[in-house]
Amino acid sequence: MDEFLDFLQWPAMLVTLYAAYLIGSKRPERRVFGFCMFILSNVLWIVWGWHDEAWALITLQAALMAMNIRGIFKNEDAATQES
Template structure:
């Protein structure tokens, strides 16, 4: 499949975001939520041609939670 490579940046960005969201520093947490949103987009881009509907649903739900996290970390 042409988009198989997308899963690796999605994987890496998910790990980086999880690391940053666990920070005690507000700006790092904020960056983590933005990176999580990027990973949500990447996972959906990979999942659509793969017809991974549960993964798409999961990423949409996680994106909503990431937006909530962003709103809570904004000054």
């Protein structure tokens, strides 16, 4: 199990990069998906951080997750106003 949790940082990094790519889209639905991918990466980083007892990383990821959730709502609000 330790090996799997050590490996988890790599998928977390890849999901984070993919999310950053999606956030740059002009299409609102892609941006929302990007925020969802960021939330997935936050969860992956939290799991990895818990395993490594990286408390500052866990705190950072929890705060970023809150901002990503906010981003979803802000993006949906903006998309609704554009229609």
